[in-house]
Amino acid sequence: xxxxxxxxxxxxxxxxxxxxxxxxxxxxxxxxxxxxxxxxxxxxxxxxxxxxxxxxxxxxxxxxxxxxxxxxxxxxxxxxxxxxxxxxxxxxxxxxxxxxxxxxxxxxxxxxxxxxxxxxxxxxxxxxxxxxxxxxxxxxxxxxxxxxxxxxxxxxxxxxxxxxxxxxxxxxxxxxxxxxxxxxxxxxxxxxxxxxxxxxxxxxxxxxxxxxxxxxxxxxxxxxxxxxxxx
Amino acid sequence: xxxxxxxxxxxxxxxxxxxxxxxxxxxxxxxxxxxxxxxxxxxxxxxxxxxxxxxxxxxxxxxxxxxxxxxxxxxxxxxxxxxxxxxxxxxxxxxxxxxxxxxxxxxxxxxxxxxxxxxxxxxxxxxxxxxxxxxxxxxxxxxxxxxxxxxxxxxxxxxxxxxxxxxxxxxxxxxxxxxxxxxxxxxxxxxxxxxxxxxxxxxxxxxxxxxxxxxxxxxxxxxxxxxxxxxxxxxxxxxxxxxxxxxxxxxxxxxxxxxxxxxxxxxxxxxxxxxxxxxxxxxxxxxxxxxxxxxxxxxxxxx
Amino acid sequence: xxxxxxxxxxxxxxxxxxxxxxxxxxxxxxxxxxxxxxxxxxxxxxxxxxxxxxxxxxxxxxxxxxxxxxxxxxxxxxxxxxxxxxxxxxxxxxxxxxxxxxxxxxxxxxxxxxxxxxxxxxxxxxxxxxxxxxxxxxxxxxxxxxxxxxxxxxxxxxxxxxxxxxxxxxxxxxxxxxxxxxxxxxxxxxxxxxxxxxxxxxxxxxxxxxxxxxxxxxxxxxxxxxxxxxxxxxxxxxxxxxxxxxxxxxxxxxx
Numbered sequence: 001x002x003x004x005x006x007x008x009x010x011x012x013x014x015x016x017x018x019x020x021x022x023x024x025x026x027x028x029x030x031x032x033x034x035x036x037x038x039x040x041x042x043x044x045x046x047x048x049x050x051x052x053x054x055x056x057x058x059x060x061x062x063x064x065x066x067x068x069x070x071x072x073x074x075x076x077x078x079x080x081x082x083x084x085x086x087x088x089x090x091x092x093x094x095x096x097x098x099x100x101x102x103x104x105x106x107x108x109x110x111x112x113x114x115x116x117x118x119x120x121x122x123x124x125x126x127x128x129x130x131x132x133x134x135x136x137x138x139x140x141x142x143x144x145x146x147x148x149x150x151x152x153x154x155x156x157x158x159x160x161x162x163x164x165x166x167x168x169x170x171x172x173x174x175x176x177x178x179x180x181x182x183x184x185x186x187x188x189x190x191x192x193x194x195x196x197x198x199x200x201x202x203x204x205x206x207x208x209x210x211x212x213x214x215x216x217x218x219x220x221x222x223x224x225x226x227x228x229x230x231x
Numbered sequence: 232x233x234x235x236x237x238x239x240x241x242x243x244x245x246x247x248x249x250x251x252x253x254x255x256x257x258x259x260x261x262x263x264x265x266x267x268x269x270x271x272x273x274x275x276x277x278x279x280x281x282x283x284x285x286x287x288x289x290x291x292x293x294x295x296x297x298x299x300x301x302x303x304x305x306x307x308x309x310x311x312x313x314x315x316x317x318x319x320x321x322x323x324x325x326x327x328x329x330x331x332x333x334x335x336x337x338x339x340x341x342x343x344x345x346x347x348x349x350x351x352x353x354x355x356x357x358x359x360x361x362x363x364x365x366x367x368x369x370x371x372x373x374x375x376x377x378x379x380x381x382x383x384x385x386x387x388x389x390x391x392x393x394x395x396x397x398x399x400x401x402x403x404x405x406x407x408x409x410x411x412x413x414x415x416x417x418x419x420x421x422x423x424x425x426x427x428x429x430x431x432x433x434x435x436x437x438x439x440x441x442x443x444x445x446x447x448x449x450x451x452x453x454x455x456x457x458x459x460x461x462x463x464x465x466x467x468x469x470x471x472x473x474x475x476x477x478x479x480x481x482x483x484x485x486x487x488x489x490x491x492x493x494x495x496x497x498x499x500x501x502x503x504x505x506x507x508x509x510x511x512x513x514x515x516x517x518x519x520x521x522x523x524x525x526x527x528x529x530x531x532x533x534x
Numbered sequence: 535x536x537x538x539x540x541x542x543x544x545x546x547x548x549x550x551x552x553x554x555x556x557x558x559x560x561x562x563x564x565x566x567x568x569x570x571x572x573x574x575x576x577x578x579x580x581x582x583x584x585x586x587x588x589x590x591x592x593x594x595x596x597x598x599x600x601x602x603x604x605x606x607x608x609x610x611x612x613x614x615x616x617x618x619x620x621x622x623x624x625x626x627x628x629x630x631x632x633x634x635x636x637x638x639x640x641x642x643x644x645x646x647x648x649x650x651x652x653x654x655x656x657x658x659x660x661x662x663x664x665x666x667x668x669x670x671x672x673x674x675x676x677x678x679x680x681x682x683x684x685x686x687x688x689x690x691x692x693x694x695x696x697x698x699x700x701x702x703x704x705x706x707x708x709x710x711x712x713x714x715x716x717x718x719x720x721x722x723x724x725x726x727x728x729x730x731x732x733x734x735x736x737x738x739x740x741x742x743x744x745x746x747x748x749x750x751x752x753x754x755x756x757x758x759x760x761x762x763x764x765x766x767x768x769x770x771x772x773x774x775x776x777x778x779x780x781x782x783x784x785x786x787x788x789x
Contacts, residue, residue: 051687073687079678084702084785093698094690123786141688279674298748305565318748325750326564367748389734393649394729394744408648527749 003028004069004145005050010061011202012042018168019045021202027177029144030166035181036193038229041198043181044149047073051147069145072138073111076150078130080097081122088118091137101140110138111170118136128159130150135167138172148180152187164190185225189218197228260309260460261502263292268396268418269336269446270313272471273510274489275482279474281467287460291520295396303452304329311464313448315369316518317527319449326526330455330480333465334512336444339505340435342414344422345404347468349411349432352377355388355498361412362393367527369445370414377438387524398482404429416445417505418496443514465510472508475501565724567753572664576757584736589761592738592755596719599658603715604740606659614671620768624667632664636722654726661722662715669711673704706782715773717766724762 003026010023019042027033035043045056050065051073074080081090109115112132122130131151138146138183151167152160168191171178181189188195195207205228207221260282264270276282276379282289289313292309297318303309305327313335321357322329335347342352347353352374363370366489371392379385393410395403401423412432413423423429448464457460476481479502485495500506549569555561556568579585614624636657647653681703685695701708713716728747739762746755782788 051683052684053686071687073684075680075683077678077680079680080684082681082699082702083787084705085698086779094688094694121785137688147687302565305562320751321748322564325752326562327750336710365748366745395649399644403644403649406645406648409650410648455627529751 005065008062011059034188037198072141072143073147275471333448334444337507338445341420342433359411373438571753575753603662661718665714680775
């Protein structure tokens with residue numbers, strides 16, 4: 001299988017002013033790439049550009065993606081779950097309520113630990129549960145690429161850890177790639193196969209995360225990332 | 232605490248308000264008439280300060296319809312009112328203690344149609360609409376009397392009535408929209424009949440079966456029985472009517488200014504056959520018996 | 535429901551107070567009839583008279599006016615939310631027309647639409663369309679931008695966007711608009727009829743009040759007012775509360 005998307009010397013920004021400059025990146029199938037950087041550096045801009053949301057412009061460079069690439073997205077905000085739809089209807093939004101879809105959605109909800117919430121309305125759910133509904137909704141689209149914008153950013157530490165583990169499990173089960181933006185460096189290392197660090201003035205670097213590396217290696221990577229962000 | 236404060240404020244406001252709106256000045260005679268040439272003697276009294284000359288303190292009010300006059304008299308805001316016979320009868324029927332103390336006007340009322348196809352009341356169809364000043368007005372009663380005589384059902388047109396003031400009625404009649412007829416009084420009858428193709432469907436006296444008084448003056452019973460003011464009123468009315476007859480030129484001048492009409496038109500209306508002023512009262516009994524039989528007077532229900 | 539019971543209790547107290555004033559004889563019985571007279575009138579008017587028809591007629595007319603007004607409001611809001619000349623036009627129209635009471639327009643409306651049922655419907659539509667449009671617009675404006683992003687990312691159809699997202703999302707606003715619209719339509723209808731008397735076959739409640747006034751049937755007049763009050767309570771305390779319970783309260787969206 002070919003790469004899902006590829007950028008060469010890509011510059012993005014608003015009203016002619018570049019936020020991201022000269023980005024070269026490639027995303028392989030079934031790869032988990034996390035993006036970190038300081039606030040305002042353009043992490044979300046990059047993600048939204050890839051999602052096709054038209055609020056920023058491509059200023060220069062090349063961007064190519066696999067034709068017909070199936071994408072889905074999970075946002076940071078709890079508001080992404082429609083309060084007037086039950087959990088099941090949220091997951092099925094825009095999809096026909098066929099038997100196939102119903103069976104699939106129930107499986108996905110079970111996978112995300114939401115089976116008993118199928119008919120619940122969102123205002124009765126916790127923040128973590130709402131984000132899992134959003135993930136379930138994205139999974140229903142059978143995405144080849146799942147874009148995630150700080151999905152656990154609003155959660156408390158415990159809930160975040162639990163959801164991170166769940167996400168990694170989901171990632172391994174479904175054949176897809178994930179591009180996840182976060183400001184949490186630990187989360188980036190914990191989840192990603194590769195970490196993209198965005199720095200000022202278009203500087204960027206990739207770090208490989210070795211799943212088999214011990215705690216020490218990971219701590220070293222974390223320290224390196226912290227150091228890079230500070231300079 | 233705050234609630235008590237508000238209640239006190241409200242009570243104060245109520246007191247102030249009722250204090251202003253109903254001054255209990257015993258001396259002042261409050262008189263209400265309506266707009267139109269049929270009330271011309273009252274205009275003469277007003278303009279020539281004839282009551283004031285007899286050192287009677289008066290206050291004039293002009294109201295839009297008989298219901299308003301009736302309600303104001305019931306509420307104690309008015310002492311004397313001028314209206315048609317039927318509204319008076321309705322009030323008395325419902326237990327108002329008031330009495331007629333004078334007649335004022337007889338007039339040629341008439342039902343005018345704007346369609347050549349409507350020549351008499353048998354031609355009126357269910358979808359036709361008829362303008363009257365109000366249900367229960369003398370115009371409505373005359374229509375019902377004719378309907379009973381000709382068609383055997385007094386109430387047959389009751390759900391086809393539209394209520395409007397005379398000038399508005401004339402305007403919609405001219406517009407030839409969804410209104411086909413207007414039961415009105417001079418000068419509007421004459422103005423309507425001057426339009427091309429408009430016809431007189433029913434004449435008031437023809438409907439009534441003889442002459443009748445159009446406008447009467449009423450006051451509370453106690454006032455009529457022992458009130459000095461009422462006697463002066465009666466006297467002055469007679470004088471005013473006599474004055475109009477003796478000084479037609481002056482009367483025309485005064486009234487044309489008062490009603491903002493041309494002197495020529497005023498002369499036509501006043502000296503023609505349409506309006507006759509006089510203090511006698513005609514037709515009261517016939518109105519009363521018709522209205523009771525047809526169910527427009529029902530009496531007060533006993534408890 | 536609790537609110538309904540409370541309102542009823544207050545109503546009973548007021549009725550008691552009424553009877554006390556009647557018995558005190560401060561006001562003449564012609565203008566201040568007893569409670570039993572009023573109740574008897576109510577029974578007679580509903581049973582033998584056309585009050586039932588007039589009530590139905592009133593409701594039917596108001597509902598048609600509301601429906602037309604709602605459709606117009608939706609159209610207006612769709613234009614309003616576009617940028618440019620049309621949006622400015624709608625904006626101006628709303629600010630000019632909204633504060634105008636329908637009754638004030640009546641003399642003009644009569645010239646344009648005659649005095650039939652049409653003119654009442656036009657007046658009701660005028661009374662309801664502006665508050666509906668304003669609320670609907672506010673609801674759409676208050677819709678979180680994230681809904682549009684979701685619609686884009688998940689390629690939702692226009693129909694889904696409108697019916698499953700924009701509509702329920704602005705429902706709290708729409709409902710408060712409908713409440714205002716209902717109250718205004720109700721007033722416009724009664725006021726209009728009280729000015730003309732009969733409109734249509736039997737007319738509506740305004741016609742009823744008008745006729746009872748001119749024939750000085752005060753108990754029946756009060757019976758009519760009672761019907762109007764009860765209708766108001768039914769719609770506001772029962773119907774709208776019922777709708778809210780099944781929608782925005784169930785969804786945790788009530789403002």
